[in-house]
Amino acid sequence: MDKKKTALIAMSGGVDSSVAAELMSEKGFSCIGCTMRLYENDMIGEDLFGTCCSKKDTDDARAVTEKIGIPYHIFHYEKEFIDNVIEPFVCSYERGETPNPCIRCNKYLKFDILYKKAKELDCEYIVTGHYARIEEKDGHFYLKKAVDDTKDQSYVLYDLTEEQLSHTMFPLGEFKKTQAREIAEKNEFVTSHKSDSQDICFVPDGDYASMIKRYRGKEYPDGDIVDKNGNVIGHHYGLINYTIGQRRGLGVPADKRLYVTEIDTEKNRVVLSDNEDLFKREVTVRDFHWITGEMPKGDIRCSAKIRYKHKEQPATVTLPEKEGGICKILFDEPQRAITAGQSAVLYDGDIVLGGGIICKQ
Template sequence: MMSNENKKALIAMSGGVDSSVAAALMLKKGFDCMGCTMRLYENDMIGEDLFGTCCSLKDTQDARAVCDKLGIEYNIYHYEAEFTKNVIEPFVCSYERGETPNPCIRCNKYLKFDILYEKAKALGYDNIVTGHYARIEERDGHFYLLKAVDPKKDQSYVLYDLTEEQLSHTYFPLGEMTKDEAREIAAGYGFVNKDKKDSQDICFVPDGDYAAMIKRYRNKEYPKGDFIDLQGNVLGTHEGIINYTIGQRRGLGIPADRRLYVKRLDTENNRVILADDEDLFDKEVMVREFNWITGDAPSEPIRCQAKIRYRHKEQPATATIFADGKARIVFDEPQRAITPGQSAVLYDGEIVLGGGIIV
């Protein structure tokens, strides 16, 4: 339970079933609710019409229809400039550095739980509500981020960058339920989006073609270069650094007598280093911009579990958090394809301790 007594909540609504059910549940709890959709980018930026993305006209119509059904106010707020600055530009820069970023994490940190929360406060709403599958609990005067009850839907990984202050003004009503239960609630209310499919891709790259989006955004082509092996032998020609990620096998387009995988991206020399599968395993990972959710991080190494990508099962590890915002994570067993730009997130059982960006 949240400690604040303000019973007003701004619901971030994508037009999907999860945020719609979140709104219904908060209303049922007696909150004075208002729904809103954040308009984050112009459709010409991503090369799609408005009917092909999660900020589509159809999605805003669905969100408005749900609010009408619930009898609550609905508004659309424009944050295109803020989204470009805080999410799209860092996303593109990350790829240009040879990384593979997760823009949803930055969107949660800077847009949903920072800029939108400031908007909520200005409107007199002291709480932000989203349809994320995660939980928040207050224990001993601290607010903790926890995994969702349903492990198949758990989204705590993309929320590690929130602060305790942000958590104290946030509700995740779906954290205690399964997706099937959420759909049953939506059907019970007769929501127009009760059978709507979940979005799978990054919202501003709806076709999944990151490289094409980056080329459109920068209005440039990226130079070809050499594929090389670990001994420095040239194996072929790559199509530009932004087209590749660590662990990738498909789409390399080179003849080889065995399966080869991307081991590393050498942006300084515009080379893609290929190796065998067994060469992709490492025990140690360094991260930057580490966020320890409950404030001061421990000064001594800690035992924990850590995951290095959204679909990765957390593994036993020892983590050392440094005062400069960096951290070292040493896994008990080597992990495959540790990828710069992705986030390493630390857990203590069901509690999210914090995380940072892999370097």
């Protein structure tokens, strides 16, 4: 078969990747299904349902490939995952940031290391169950939002290159989630009624601090909680337990609602203040990546979002002189809880322009 009609399907054991495999097979592609084994479950505490490396998930992925009639493999990338995702994730928390590890996993594992494996298997494309679209136009490959804006995942894909996009397919980008479920049910996939994963795969219980302490094999020092004037008003139990905008679990008695507005790693303290103090217009972004072609010179008008669930907002952006530089974003209106370690992603309508990591403000 023509190499351009071959595809390696990344299968998590969920409904979306199952349907992606079915759609590619229906289009006449010669498909190979695979699951990336990224970590041992003792690293996250237990073999919990909902992780992408549990036995149930790999069994479900295998069952779907057998039903479709395509080969299936499990590839072990535990070391690569630790080096490119886990270690940077933990380091980011230790710097007082709140990272999004899915972005690094996409860039370094799914669309780099796995694509190299695809080439070894003589596959032209990597296919995933992401809700996003790719459009080729005027010699460039553009990353675009999904048709289903309630499931759009273009935000976590902004760090891909044109080269990576040219060898990637997102068959669910044109579908609604309800349609994907219907396709799975029609094909009687074991994954058809499986719930969506809500947490980071290697922290399925949502307890980031416990996972970090287990990974590092140490406890993190206690310290002061202070108000914006520096007055001590409470006690914290390790900075890794806190994030910007947090209100619950602070353990500080007050006659009004207080929120985390700063994580001061230099002085090992958490700063609390009013909700109004969480709003800012300016954002500094490091490691900026522009997806297609040469970056425009000077300022541009576009929209930007500062976290996955944030609705992008109009802004003026000062781009860096070269890839990987510092970008400045000035929103038209103040945005709440701009958080270091998260990504700021730029959009022109449905097209993702690029993005980078938010610096401490």
